[in-house]
Amino acid sequence: MAKSDLRLLVEPSYYQSQQKLLGEMYIWYLGIDIPYFEELKKEFMTLKVFNEFALNIGLQYRYRITENLNTYILGSVGPMYSGVRTERLAKGFAFSDILALGVSYKLKRILWDLRLSLRHNSNLNLSHPNAGHNSTCFGAGIAYQLQ
Numbered sequence: 001m002a003k004s005d006l007r008l009l010v011e012p013s014y015y016q017s018q019q020k021l022l023g024e025m026y027i028w029y030l031g032i033d034i035p036y037f038e039e040l041k042k043e044f045m046t047l048k049v050f051n052e053f054a055l056n057i058g059l060q061y062r063y064r065i066t067e068n069l070n071t072y073i074l075g076s077v078g079p080m081y082s083g084v085r086t087e088r089l090a091k092g093f094a095f096s097d098i099l100a101l102g103v104s105y106k107l108k109r110i111l112w113d114l115r116l117s118l119r120h121n122s123n124l125n126l127s128h129p130n131a132g133h134n135s136t137c138f139g140a141g142i143a144y145q146l147q
Helices: 025-029 034-044
Strands: 004-019 048-064 069-082 092-107 110-122 133-144
Touching: 004 069, 004 133, 048 092
Parallel strands: none
Antiparallel strands: 004 048, 048 069, 069 092, 092 110, 110 133
C-alpha cells in the first residue's frame, strides 16, 4: 500500500451563511453614491441569512500515517450561486475557493473524517461589488464502505 496518493475531488456543496455589516463607513469605502447611503445602510446592516450552492473541483493529497490513520490537504475551486447581495459580493454567480487540512480514521468499514477549511468567495469582477467573503469551517463526517 502506498504511503501517499493524489486524488481528484468533485464536491457539490450547500452552505447556509449569515452576514451583517458592522460598520457603516465600509459603504463609503465602496464609493457608492451618497444619495443612496441611508438605503444601503439599512439593507446591509440588517442580518441576512442566505443560501449558497457550489460545485468545487480540486485535488486532495493524502498521507498514510498508519494502516487506518490518514492526513490530507486539499485545494479546490468551482462555480457557485449566492442567493443574496451583500456589501461585499453581488447576488448570483461567483466562485468558491477552498483550502483544507484534514484527518481521517478507518475503523472496520466506517471512515471518520475531521476537516478544517478556509473558504473565499468572489466573482472575478464580473459584477460589483466583488470584495468577496472569507470564512472558516470545521467539518466532521462519517462514511460507510459498502465493500
